[in-house]
Amino acid sequence: MDKNTVIGLVLIMAVIFGFSWLNQPSKEELARRQHVRDSIAAANEAAYLAQLELEREQAVADSLAAIGEMTLDSARLEKTYGYFAAAGVGVEEQFTVENEKIRLTFSNKGGRVCAAEMKNYTRYDSLPLMLFADGDASFGFTLFTSDNRIISTKNLYFQPIVSKTDDAQIVTMRLLVEADSYVDFIYTIPNDDFMTSMEIKANKMAPYFSPNTSSLDMQWQSLIRQNEKGRKFESRYATLNYKYVSDDMERLSELKNDSEKLSGKVRWVAFKDHFFSTIMIADDAFTAANVETEIMPDRSEFIKKHSMEASVAFDPNGIRSTKFHTYYGPNQYRVLKSYDRDLDGEDKLRLQHIIPMGWSLFRWISTCVIIPVFNFLSKYIASYGIIILLLTIIIKLVILPFTFKSYMSSAKMRVLRPQIDEINARIPAEKAMERQQATMNLYQKAGVSPMSGCLPMLFQMPILFAMFSFFPTAFELRGQSFLWADDLSSYDAILSWDAYIPLITPFFGNHISLFCLLMTITNIIYTKINMASTGAADQPGAGMMKWMMYLMPIMFMFMFNNYASGLSYYYFVSLLITIIQTYLFRLFVDDKKVLAQLEKNKAKPQKKSGFMQRLEEAQK
Numbered sequence: 001m002d003k004n005t006v007i008g009l010v011l012i013m014a015v016i017f018g019f020s021w022l023n024q025p026s027k028e029e030l031a032r033r034q035h036v037r038d039s040i041a042a043a044n045e046a047a048y049l050a051q052l053e054l055e056r057e058q059a060v061a062d063s064l065a066a067i068g069e070m071t072l073d074s075a076r077l078e079k080t081y082g083y084f085a086a087a088g089v090g091v092e093e094q095f096t097v098e099n100e101k102i103r104l105t106f107s108n109k110g111g112r113v114c115a116a117e118m119k120n121y122t123r124y125d126s127l128p129l130m131l132f133a134d135g136d137a138s139f140g141f142t143l144f145t146s147d148n149r150i151i152s153t154k155n156l157y158f159q160p161i162v163s164k165t166d167d168a169q170i171v172t173m174r175l176l177v178e179a180d181s182y183v184d185f186i187y188t189i190p191n192d193d194f195m196t197s198m199e200i201k202a203n204k205m206a207p208y209f210s211p212n213t214s215s216l217d218m219q220w221q222s223l224i225r226q227n228e229k230g231r232k233f234e235s236r237y238a239t240l241n242y243k244y245v246s247d248d249m250e251r252l253s254e255l256k257n258d259s260e261k262l263s264g265k266v267r268w269v270a271f272k273d274h275f276f277s278t279i280m281i282a283d284d285a286f287t288a289a290n291v292e293t294e295i296m297p298d299r300s301e302f303i304k305k306h307s308m309e310a311s312v313a314f315d316p317n318g319i320r321s322t323k324f325h326t327y328y329g330p331n332q333y334r335v336l337k338s339y340d341r342d343l344d345g346e347d348k349l350r351l352q353h354i355i356p357m358g359w360s361l362f363r364w365i366s367t368c369v370i371i372p373v374f375n376f377l378s379k380y381i382a383s384y385g386i387i388i389l390l391l392t393i394i395i396k397l398v399i400l401p402f403t404f405k406s407y408m409s410s411a412k413m414r415v416l417r418p419q420i421d422e423i424n425a426r427i428p429a430e431k432a433m434e435r436q437q438a439t440m441n442l443y444q445k446a447g448v449s450p451m452s453g454c455l456p457m458l459f460q461m462p463i464l465f466a467m468f469s470f471f472p473t474a475f476e477l478r479g480q481s482f483l484w485a486d487d488l489s490s491y492d493a494i495l496s497w498d499a500y501i502p503l504i505t506p507f508f509g510n511h512i513s514l515f516c517l518l519m520t521i522t523n524i525i526y527t528k529i530n531m532a533s534t535g536a537a538d539q540p541g542a543g544m545m546k547w548m549m550y551l552m553p554i555m556f557m558f559m560f561n562n563y564a565s566g567l568s569y570y571y572f573v574s575l576l577i578t579i580i581q582t583y584l585f586r587l588f589v590d591d592k593k594v595l596a597q598l599e600k601n602k603a604k605p606q607k608k609s610g611f612m613q614r615l616e617e618a619q620k
Contacts, residue, residue, distance in 0.1 A: 081156070082147040083177050083208045090157030094134070097162070097169050100192040102328050105134065111158035111173030111185045112139045116328045118276060121479075124229040124487065131278050131328055136302075137222035141200075144210040152219075158185065167191055181205055194329030195339065200322040202315065209316040215287075216314040216322070222271050222278065223302040228478075229490040231303065232509070233562050237274040237473070240293045240306045241354045243267050245285050246346055249353040252293045259292035270354050271306040275331050275478050275489070277354060283323040286310035331355055332475040333371055358469040365466035378476060385482025388471075388566060392573045395463060396581070402459050403578070407585045408594075412448045415595040448598065471567035484514060488566035491516070509561055515568035516560045522575040523553035529582055 081088040092109040098119065105115035116131040123129050130136075140154035158173035173185040186199040200216075228234040236254055243249040245265040252258040265285035271278045289310035296302040314322050329335065336352040343349065357363040373394060377387045396403075420439055427435040471477065477488040485492035493511035500510075527549050560568050 080149070081151055082145055082149045084143070084145070084151055084156055084175070086177075087156040087158070087175055092157075093160075095160065095162075097171055097187075097189055099169070099189055101194055102189075102196075104187075104189065104196070104328070106160065106171055106173070106187070107134070108158050108160050108173065110138075110140050110154045110156065111175060112154075113187070113326075116278065118329070121276075121330070123227045124479075124490070129227055129276070130225055131273075131276055132222050132225070136225065137220075139220050140218075142217040142219070144213065145208055146210055154219075177205070177208055181208065194335065195325055195327050198324040198326060200312075200314065202318040205318065206316040213316050214314065215311045218286075218310050218312055219308075220269075220280065221305070221307040223296070224271065224273050224304040224306060226301060226303050227276065228274050229487060230562055231298070233472070233490065233564075234274040235295065235303045237272075237356070238304045239272050239354075240291055240304075240308075241270040241272055242289070242291060243350065243353070249350065251354075252291060257292075257294045259290065262286075262289040262291060266310065268349065268351070269308050269310075270351075272331065272354050273303070275475050276329065277327065277331055279327040279351060279354075280308075281325040281327065281349060282312060283325065284313055286312060327351065330475050331473070333367070334375065355473050356469060357473065358465055361462050362466040362469055365462055366470045370466060370470050374470075374474070374476070383482060384477055384480040384488055384566070385485075385569070388482075388488075388570050389573055392570055392577065395467075396574065396577050399460055399463065400581075403581060404585065407582065408589070409448070411585075411589055411591060411594050412598060415591050416442065416448065416598065467570060468567065471570060472564045474566070477564065477566045482569070485565040485569070488569070489564050491562055492565035492568075511561070513561050513565060513568060515565045515572055516557055516563070519560065519568045519572040519575065520553050520557040522572055522579070523556065524550060526575050526579050526582075527553060529579060 077085040077088045090108070092107060094105055094107050094114065096103060096105050098104065101119055103117040103119055104113050106112070107114040114134045114137070118129040118131065121129045138154060140152050143151045143153065145151060153175065156175055158175050161172040161174060163170045167190060169189045171187040171189070175183040181204045183205055184201045184203070186201060188197045190196070224238050226234060239251045239254045241249055241251040242262065243266070245267045252260060265287060266282070266289045267285060268279055268281040269286065269289070269291060287310065289308060292307045294305040296304060312322055331354060333352050333355055336354070339351055340348040357366045374387065374391060377390055381387050381390070419442060423435060423438045423442065427438060472489070474489070480488045482488055484494065491511065491513040492515050494514040496511040498510065531546065531549060
């Protein structure tokens with residue numbers, strides 16, 4: 001550092017110290033500044049105290065307003081709910097009770113089950129399977145009080161009491177009026193069952209209800225969630241079913257909005273989805289019941305909305321309680337039927353009738369033949385695809401004699417075709433009656449009955465219809481995979497698209513099911529083989545019939561594309577076996593020997609049957 005730099009720094013420091021010494025305040029200036037600071041602090045403190053006073057006054061005003069509002073609410077509650085005013089205010093609280101099979105959520109508002117979940121099953125997309133969630137369903141009773149008020153339990157707050165026994169959990173929802181005057185909703189949830197119970201029991205409540213009260217009006221409503229892959233198919237099976245005490249089960253339309261006023265005593269009402277249901281069963285009966293179902297929009301997460309209004313017996317004195325049972329569970333035949341095990345005659349619930357299995361004959365075949373065989377095979381075989389295959393083979397073996405008889409009838413008609421053509425060439429078409437008589441005489445002499453080929457087919461038709469009803473409703477197939485099908489209870493799409501195609505999408509859907517496609521191809525092949533075997537394609541006017549025969553498989557494809565893949569798989573296997581049987585019959589049946597036998601029959605003296613005599617008389 002040079003001399004000039006040092007001199008410069010010294011001068012700067014001198015200037016700074018000199019300026020500071022010359023500008024320091026005097027004692028009077030310091031006193032004046034302290035006075036200013038004290039004045040500002042005092043003003044700030046006064047403002048702070050004023051703010052505190054304002055806040056205190058506002059708090060007092062708010063408290064007085066709250067007290068006034070509480071007084072106003074109390075008066076309003078008293079005016080609205082009368083004796084039940086204390087239960088008209090509260091905070092909604094929910095809690096869950098579960099057993100091995102179901103999980104129920106209770107709400108103290110309304111004293112009801114506000115959600116029901118199946119524990120051991122999931123939706124098609126692996127989410128929890130809810131029969132209904134909070135907000136989906138409502139349940140309550142209308143109370144007519146002695147002080148001329150109409151109150152719904154939906155708006156009242158209950159006091160929950162939860163207890164346990166060795167084999168059940170008990171939830172008591174208490175609607176309190178006085179210390180010893182209340183109505184209890186008592187729910188019992190067994191440890192390992194889909195069936196729960198509910199009991200309504202009053203205690204010293206007669207003074208609070210209208211004189212001569214002997215019943216309560218009940219309202220129950222629930223939205224049905226989409227839980228399966230095929231919405232259109234699921235909606236077809238989501239129905240509202242009900243059964244009278246001494247009559248059969250009935251249901252509302254599944255294809256449109258529908259409602260019904262039910263006269264007489266109703267034993268139970270089922271809010272049914274495709275594979276799961278909530279069924280409310282009265283130990284006595286529902287009376288004056290009105291039921292209604294409404295179809296939800298296609299883009300909604302819900303499929304249907306089911307509703308019921310009814311009256312149930314009620315004793316305000318508490319001598320007699322009102323009892324219900326509620327089933328939250330699968331539409332599985334053996335499970336539903338098990339609840340009739342200890343019941344007799346008209347006491348049987350017949351809950352299994354909610355599963356649609358067709359007319360009485362078809363239902364008899366399903367329940368007495370198909371389901372027992374199906375359940376037997378499922379005890380030893382894990383794959384339901386193999387079970388369906390074995391079931392199909394068993395059915396084919398049972399009806400094999402009838403199938404063979406039908407083939408033999410076709411073979412006889414086929415070998416007689418040249419002789420029939422000769423008759424048609426000899427007798428002009430104008431003489432249709434004479435031509436028909438000659439043909440019938442030929443059949444009679446040869447010992448051939450045109451009806452013999454139809455009767456075996458008629459015998460097989462009930463089985464085909466029974467299988468048509470069984471597979472789409474078989475709960476056991478739900479979620480079961482086989483080959484490329486991930487769910488045998490739904491369609492097995494190999495190709496899907498989002499575009500809406502007029503005249504195609506409403507009927508066919510927006511996908512192609514592989515088992516349905518295979519069934520269609522096999523059906524066309526079988527049609528060709530069958531027409532060749534019977535000689536139908538060579539008959540006069542066969543063009544239109546041939547066209548119709550090939551059109552039928554295409555129509556079936558449109559019908560079955562959205563159906564359960566298990567059903568299409570069954571028909572595919574059944575047709576395939578039938579084709580194999582036909583080729584085996586051709587291999588072992590010699591047409592020349594059949595014709596020789598018919599010629600021998602013609603040589604024998606013929607006795608006309610009563611049917612042939614009546615037919616000839618009618619022709620004359």
